[in-house]
Amino acid sequence: MYTHTRSSEFHFAHHSMASAARQIAAPPAAQPPLPDELLEDIFLRLDAAADVARASAACATFRSVISAHRFRRRFRSLHPPPVLGFLESGRPGAFHPADPPHRSAPAARALAQAADLSFSFLPDATPICWNVCDVRDGRVLLYRRASDTDAFADLVVCDPLHRRYTLLPPIPDDLAAATGGLGFEKSDPFLDPATDREEEQDLSFRVICAVQCRDKLVTFHFSSVTGKWRGITFNRSTPLNPSMVRYRVLFERNYAHRCFYWTFCGTRSLFMLDTPEMKFSVDDQAHGRYGPQKQAIVEVGEGRLGIVIVGDGILDLYSKMLGNKNNGVGTEWQHDRIIPLPQMDCRWSILGAAEGHLLLQASPQISSRIQSATLESHYFTLDLKTLLVERLCRSNQYIGGAHLYASFPPSLSLPSI
Structure with a gap:
């Protein structure tokens, strides 16, 4: 009896220990997956697009959430x-x-590999056929001229990442006649960044073509929604020197607060086109040096207009409150601050402005353009929100004009055409 009892107790204890061991060794119950909406909110809190791109490569679930059209639009x-x-x-x-x-740099390298930035998908895309005249929101505006005598060039808006394009119709003769012929051959086409893109499937865009004439500024506006051009004319109170109308480089065009601004070398007038209202106005108290590639009009905060001027190794930032859009007059310009540039023995200039950044060029101190074309130039960006100057790249070729390309990595980019 004693032996049987001890044996029963032994077997019971052994069975209990084995059961406990199995309970300890058993894997934990699988956690329920996070809903897509919660994952989406988490990924939206990532600051850098590169971090989101890396997260999309972690697993199929993450990739499904991040590649969705809804998430990409919210992140953008x-x-x-x-x-x-x-x-x-x-x-x-x-x-x-x-x-x-x-x-x-990683996202730029991915873009260079994924996009066709030679524009070989365009019609008649020979090496000297199309030239870039503006870049915004992943779209590129290009032009070509059949001959030097053509008044206006052919225009095409394209998406080099998704290899899509739209060839614009020519400006109708009855609208083009508003220029009166003077300065007609110096049209300046560019993309309108004020396009409404709130609708999820909205791929619309607008193009503006400006012509500086002796006694007026004429703009032609194209909408991809209507497929038509319309014209707006602004008459000047003081005509320009006819010999200077031909030189488009003397006209500085900038964009800020949904308005385009033009300054002309040698004058104190600042012409403004309000794109939401499609109205012109003029401010006779413009500020700056009025030299090509030496200044840029920018946004410096809610309700404030700024101007950045290139100095000797520095950038001077001026600003003023925006006035009534009906007359374009605001408060006086104030000197906000001096932004130091990297210490280099070079000549600084502003090559472009877009997406809240300026593109700065630091070229060698050489008087001859032929000599400077063989020397290395450095290119920097100025973040207008943080005022951080950051080196972008370098080149040993002379670059007289450039357009910033600001977009997201290919995995986060949406079709724009």
Whole structure:
């Protein structure tokens, strides 16, 4: 009896220990997956687009959430697109991506590999056929002229990442007649960034073509929604010197607060086109040096207009409160601050402005353009929100005009055409 009892107790204890061991060794119950809406909110809190791109490569679930059209639109609305490089004005297909250690270098390299920045998908895309004249929101505006005598060039808006394009119709003769012929051959086409893109499937865009005449400024506006052009004429109170109308480089065009601004070398007038209302106005108290590539009109905060002027190794920032849009007059300009530039023995200039950044060029101190074309130039960006100057890339070729390319990595980019 004693032996049987001890044996029963032994077997019971052994069975209990084995059961406990199995309970300890058993894997924990699988956690329920996080809902897509919660994952989406988590990914939206990531600051850098590169971090989101890396997260999308972690697993199929993350990739499904991040690649969804809804998430990409929400991320783009919350985060400004990073600068990935710039396109040259006079050399089709010349893309200069951000170099390491720039934070956008990986995304810029991915863009260069995924996009067709030689624009070989365009009609009659010969090497000297199309030239870049503006870049915004992942779209590129290009032009071509059949001959030097053509008044207006052919225009095409394209999406180099998704290889889509729209060829614009020519400006009708009855609208073009508003220029009166003078300055007619010096049209200046550019993309309108004020396009309403709130609708999820909205791929619309607008193009503006400005013509500086002796006694007026004429703009032609194209909408991809209507497929038509319309014209607006602004008459000047004081005509310009006819010999200077031909030189478009003397006209500085900038965009801020949904308005386009033009300054003309040698005058104190600042012409403004309010794109939401499609109205012109003029401010006779403009500020600046009025030299090509020496200043840029920018946004410096809610209700404030700024102007950045290139100095000797510095940038001077001036600003003033915006006035009544009906007369364009605001408060006086105030000197806000001095922004130091990297200490280099070079000549500084402003090549472009877009997406909250300025593109700065530091070129060699050489009087001859032929000599400077063989020397290395450095390119920097100025973040207008943080006023951070950051080196973007370098080149040993002379670049007279450029357009910043700001967008998201290919995995986060939406079709724009």
